[in-house]
Amino acid sequence: xxxxxxxxxxxxxxxxxxxxxxxxxxxxxxxxxxxxxxxxxxxxxxxxxxxxxxxxxxxxxxxxxxxxxxxxxxxxxxxxxxxxxxxxxxxxxxxxxxxxxxxxxxxxxxxxxxxxxxxxxxxxxxxxxxxxxxxxxxxxxxxxxxxxxxxxxxxxxxxxxxxxxxxxxxxxxxxxxxxxxxxxxxxxxxxxxxxxxxxxxxxxxxxxxx
Numbered sequence: 001x002x003x004x005x006x007x008x009x010x011x012x013x014x015x016x017x018x019x020x021x022x023x024x025x026x027x028x029x030x031x032x033x034x035x036x037x038x039x040x041x042x043x044x045x046x047x048x049x050x051x052x053x054x055x056x057x058x059x060x061x062x063x064x065x066x067x068x069x070x071x072x073x074x075x076x077x078x079x080x081x082x083x084x085x086x087x088x089x090x091x092x093x094x095x096x097x098x099x100x101x102x103x104x105x106x107x108x109x110x111x112x113x114x115x116x117x118x119x120x121x122x123x124x125x126x127x128x129x130x131x132x133x134x135x136x137x138x139x140x141x142x143x144x145x146x147x148x149x150x151x152x153x154x155x156x157x158x159x160x161x162x163x164x165x166x167x168x169x170x171x172x173x174x175x176x177x178x179x180x181x182x183x184x185x186x187x188x189x190x191x192x193x194x195x196x197x198x199x200x201x202x203x204x205x206x207x208x209x210x
Contacts, residue, residue: 015029015175015176015177016163016167016176016177016179023135023136023139026136026178027136027139027140027143029176030042030051030140030144030176030178031140031143031144033175033176034051034052034053034140034144034147035144037052037053037056037058037059038052038175038176039051039052039059039062039063039066039173039174039175039176040052040140040174040175040176040177040178041152041160041163041166041167041170041174041176041177041178042136042137042140042147042178043134043136043137043163043178043179043180043181043183044077044132044133044134044137044149044183045103045104045105045132045133045134045183045184045185045206046105046132046183046184046185046186046187046188046189046205046206047151047152047159047160047161047183047186047187047188048151048152048160048161048162048163048165048166048183049077049132049137049148049149049150049151049152050063050066050067050148050150050151050152050170050174051077051140051147051148051149052147052148053147053148054074054076054116054117054120054146054147054148055115055116055117055120055146057117057119057120059148060074060117060119060120060148061119063148063150065173066154066170066173066174067150067153067154067155068154068155069154069155071119071122071123072122073120073121073122073124073126073127073128074120074121074122074148074149074150075107075127075128075129075130075148075149075150076120076127076128076129076130076146076147076148076149077129077130077131077132077137077141077146077147077148077149078129078130078131078141078146079131079138079141079142080131081095081098081099081102083141083145083146084098084108084110084129084131086113086115087112087113087115087116087127087129087146088110088111088112088113088116088127088129089110089111089112089113089195090110091194091195091196091197092197093194093197093198093199094108094110094194094195094197097192097194097199098131101192101207101209102130102131103131103132103133103138104131104133104207105133105184105185105189105190105205105206105207106130106189106190106191106192106207106209107128107129107130107149107189107190107191107192108128108129108130108192108194109126109127109128109129109191109192109193109194109195109202110126110127110129110194110195111125111126111127111195112124112125112126112127120148126193126195128149128191130149130189132149133184134180134184136178136180151188152166152169152170152174153165153166153169153170154169154170157169159186159187159188161182161183161186161187162181162182162183163177163178163179163180185206187205187206188203188205188206189203189205189206189207190203190204190205190206190207190208190209191203191205192207192209
């Protein structure tokens with residue numbers, strides 16, 4: 001993909017990068033904003049997500065405000081297994097499951113490690129993690145580190161399968177929107193709890209678990 005400045009729409013409060021823009025321009029801008037503890041909307045294989053620093057409680061609070069819903073668990077997007085092991089406990093069954101289904105449209109629930117803010121998990125001892133099958137998302141995470149993975153909509157709002165649906169709901173409360181076209185699955189991920197070594201499907205979604 002080639003980027004040109006004519007594909008960058010500047011607004012007083014936020015930037016919208018079209019998917020036809022330059023790949024590295026998008027990545028660099030996203031990382032720059034994340035480092036400032038601001039929010040981005042980024043593409044995944046399921047739905048567009050709100051990305052922010054999951055280890056900063058002020059950022060987590062900001063996401064709650066944007067989504068108009070507080071004190072609910074927020075999952076984390078990572079780009080590899082090593083990142084998962086730094087934030088959650090991985091039992092043998094969970095490791096096997098993740099190796100089979102990630103990257104992909106599945107959120108895996110595991111016991112969290114002590115370095116994870118209580119606010120992020122809504123007081124739970126568990127955390128949801130996923131590796132989205134999307135080149136832009138993975139490159140942002142490779143360069144910045146883990147980011148939040150929660151759908152880019154307000155509470156009970158329309159699923160953001162495209163950037164316009166996200167932008168209509170969130171508006172200028174987000175600093176950067178990255179348009180990568182319609183999401184591959186265009187539905188939420190399947191959520192699977194493997195924290196105790198057994199597979200328990202908590203939510204049926206895009207991923208097919210057999």
